[in-house]
Amino acid sequence: MQSLGIVLMCVAAAVCYGIVHDQVTARVCVEYFTVGHPPVFGTDDPTLLGLGWGVIATWWAGLLVGIPLALVARAGSRPRRTVGSLVRPVAGLLAVMAVCAFAAGVVGWLLASAGLVVLVGPIAQELPAERHVPFLADLWAHSASYFFGFAGGVVVMVMVWRSRGRAARVQSTGLDAAADHRSTTGNASLSSAATGGGFDQEARRIEATLPPGPRVAILGSTDFWHADSERTCARIGQLLAGIRGLVLLTGGVEGIGEAVGRSFFRARCESGQEPRVYHVLPEGEEAWDYGETLFAGADMTERREVLGRLSKVFLMVEGGPRAGHEADVAAAHGAVVIPVGRSGGHAAALFGKMSRPPAIDSDAWATLGSNQSTPEEAATAAIRAVQACVDSTS
Structure with a gap:
């Protein structure tokens, strides 16, 4: 199609x-x-x-x-x-x-x-x-x-x-980076601590430019693998825009991040609110035509390390090894990663092996992982989960 x-x-x-x-x-x-x-x-x-x-x-x-x-x-x-x-x-x-x-x-x-x-x-x-x-x-x-x-x-x-x-x-770099990240010690937090000084400093620099308010970062694939993912992402963006004061972060790539980001940006503009969409890309990359583009790291691997430190709540739709790398960095720094399991990819694998975060109610969690959920139901459950996690970390 x-x-x-x-x-x-x-x-x-x-x-x-x-x-x-x-x-x-x-x-x-x-x-x-x-x-x-x-x-x-x-x-x-x-x-x-x-x-x-x-x-x-x-x-x-x-x-x-x-x-x-x-x-x-x-x-x-x-x-x-x-x-x-x-x-x-x-x-x-x-x-x-x-x-x-x-x-x-x-x-x-x-x-x-x-x-x-x-x-x-x-x-x-x-x-x-x-x-x-x-x-x-x-x-x-x-x-x-x-x-x-x-x-x-x-x-x-x-x-x-x-x-x-x-x-x-x-994507290939992400695969290698994720493999290295997991194999160095078998412990994501140790890997981050070993090389994290510079990344922590970069993250603090980026944070100083962001407006106050809760943050949610979007993780996922550069393409849509599941037939419903594009519609799900568009609806997620619309609903996220309704969370007052929310700052949305993306990794500045096409696919999942762009679909959520553009929908969020459009909904905020239509309602007369400040957009508050920020993309994080390596130095030298081209800025996006919506939201504000921030630059950190020399390449996508370093950018992932920085993005993984910028929020306490991450929402993952689909995703491959590089999104998995970001999720590992985020979890190692105490963030909650919410996988939309029904979307497949790394989100499905993560949903299958992790326990439900205490802040998320069981109905919303089950909806995120159910193949029977509609895009509207999955998006609504994702927003309930995000809102609960934002409230619990604020």
Whole structure:
């Protein structure tokens, strides 16, 4: 379904862009559509022509970009990109196309006015001479949109593929780090104490920049493995936003953290509250487009050590070895880790081997681990558990 969603998003984006684009160009030169195109619509109204040609001249372009983008984003064993994670790059591509189309239209107009480019052929004979310049301006604008749309689409695909490669390397690093973390002494607290001085200092530095209030950190996978996880995370974010004064921390990666974080951020903004979403990433990484990004550690392994020290309550959905590493660090520093067991991954393994934290009621705990729970029920149980743990640690 994610692959289909990516394709449909690209088609919808192309159509929306085409309609807006053609509303402008139809008013610059309506003859570009009435003379330069087949008489499909039988009207010379620029609004109707912009709507009609904005759809039929662009949907196929969105399809031609969307199908390979879906393959690049989802195929193979690398961590997969979701529809939501591709909205930003696709929107950026549309913005670049619009700027380039405007610039090309202006250049085309100037060159045609100077007689450096001319209209030839049957269209030139049919159009009055005074309409040649605007016709050529439209032609240049439309050509630029197609060229930069397809060329930019290739660039986006390369960027997406490379981002999946980076995520795969991060996941591999997490696997090695988690194995080292467990095997050094067999005791997570001893491992943290052995190298923790610098991480403790980094954590205190980050804490000094955070606003007062209870904190909850989100742990999990960079992709959605369980069919219900994305919906569960979106609902968790909405419900967490209702806890007054809560500060939400994420590890600054896609997947679980982004789904919860964006939902939380959106709900807070819609209710007029301060968002209070903070992402912790290694130095040199790119900041997120929502919330505030803080930087700690030289790489993802060090960042995990710091994040594991920043909260007394952690909520885990799915997760692999690197999320397990964060959970070990958090537990070693006295935090409560709440696993949504039904989501699978490390959360399921942790739920199966740990005892119910005393602050969490038995019904909520059972719901978190039950495969029969709906996303709404699991999210509600998770919030009850988080609220109880926050109250018990405050």
